[in-house]
Amino acid sequence: MKLFPSGHATHPQWRMAAGLVLAQLRAQMALPDYARAPSLGLLYITDHYGEDAQEILDHLGAELPEITDWTGTVGVGVAANNAEYFDEPALSVMLCELPSDQYRVFSGVAPLASSEMSGFAAHTALVHADPRTPELGELIAEMADRTDTGYLFGGLSSGRVGSLQFAIGGNGNIRGHGAVGGVFSGGLSGVVFGEGVRLVSRVTQGCQPVSREREITEADGNLLLALDGQPALDVLLADLRVSLDAPEQAIDAVRATLVGLVEAGSDGVRRTGDLGADVRVRHIIGLDPTRRGVAIADNAEAGMRLSFCRRNAQAARADLMRVCAEIREELEPQEQTLATAREVAAGEAEAAPHPARRIAGAIYVSCSGRGGPHFGAPGAELQIVRHALGDVPLVGFFAAGEIARNHLYGYTGVLTVFTAGD
Known part of the structure; x- marks a missing residue:
């Protein structure tokens, strides 16, 4: 599995920010270590762009016609590799190259069909939710029950001008949209993954x-x-x-x-x-x-x-370092040559992830009460992740509540990485 292209930018005008992101994505897709035929896009925008959400989605879809499926949401802040954008207009995008038969996009308009009806067995799921949804905890638990592992990851929209979600699919993956353009509010949306999509996920307390x-x-x-x-x-x-x-x-x-x-x-x-x-x-x-x-x-x-x-900021830093170390230990092979071990350990923050790590990309959903203000400096939380995992493609947002397993959390971070096989 090759690295997932990713891009992020801030600008008062969303078209300028989108142009910067598209330039990053296209440049990476031309590199040999990056995926050249992604089909799933993860899109996170700050609430400064909330009124332009449909235009942003339409624009990215037109500029990236190979991306048939999109999911994402709005937050008071968005995350990227080594960067966070709080209280400023910004967007963060990652393009995932996954087998088309190993994921399905869903939303409140087009909910996930049962495995008996669709022939698709959900293994895990990335979930975005509107915090105003009644009985949200029960809905999250019910959604977890519809997956083989019972494991969800994601978070609640945190926009101050409305909780918007992105969910649109092509090639018949999602039905029932009618004239709806892929921007929703209320309920749950996201993407479910099949058993062939390998993930490692951890929760860090704050x-x-x-x-x-x-x-x-x-x-x-x-x-x-x-x-x-x-x-x-x-x-x-x-x-x-x-x-x-x-x-x-x-x-x-x-x-x-x-x-x-x-x-x-x-x-x-x-x-x-x-x-x-x-x-x-x-x-x-x-x-x-x-x-x-x-x-x-x-x-x-x-x-x-x-x-x-x-x-507690000190406890939050220590716990984030712990979960990053756990992910590293799970991904790195137990036996490796001395040369490989030295390459993996050297230049963590500035180097692309070593193939021994088998990381293609990462999603980080953190509480809106964390981030720079809690960790002591702008971007400090994402710098910890980068130092531990290397220069991995990363996308995410700062949520009004975090989702992991079948629970709704608060003041936590949920770090999930896409990984290749052994």
Whole structure:
């Protein structure tokens, strides 16, 4: 599998930015190490271009007629290799060369058909979603159930002027569009992949526990009533070392605190004190002094575990480096010559990925609350990824919530790479 062409640019006028991106894509497709016949395009734009979304898609489709399928969405920021564009007009594109029988584009207008009807078995899926969609968590879980592995990756649109998604397919891959041009709002859209498309994906957390892990022993919907058999509000105040007798101090502490929620038997707080990949971070949205309860932005059940946590830049950097290392270790062969090992290790950030890594491209979906402001400098988050994986083609966006497995996350990053076979 050859490298996927990718391009990114910023400009007040979208046509100028698109021209710069197209020049990058065409230049790469002329190089021997890059794919020359891609058919799937991934398109991410910042919300500055939201009103021009249909024109942008139409323009790219006309300039790249070989790309029969498109998917993507809008965000407050978009990501590229070693770069992020926050609060400025920009777009990021990657062209994937995949067997046409190994992927299908879907949307709310043309949902994914069952494997019995279509003859296509979904293995994994890249999913974009409108955060305003009712019962979104249930829809994500249902979508995961329709894949063989139960693994989704992606995120929620984060545009400030509307949550738009791109989904259009050619060669009969997608039906029912009618006069719709491929720009949607509401529900889910994306692309499902067959078993022949090999992916490696990891979730990186951005918070650090400030309490030990506790069991939820009583809950009423989204209201936590008891933790470890004690009133939930009393436990929260004790763990934060505050009291309602000093309400201003208590309110400030609670506002800065989040809840890390995890199912019983799943990967919670690790021995190292970090949050496991299964932990879903949620906001505390209220206190109930009468019932001594704590309201959170998710439903909870008795038997689940939680820890109180806070955003932590140092922990986020360390965890992102960890998941990048895990991906490297999984992709690199266990046995390699000394010369190959030296080439793989040398010049990481500036060199194209060594063939031993077998990386064709990457998708990175990060929380809109992360990025440069959280990591300390513009582009710092993407620089970590580049340093670990090399100069890989990368595309992505900053989301209002991240999707991985069958869960909806917050304050996380989801890094997925396309990889060739052994």
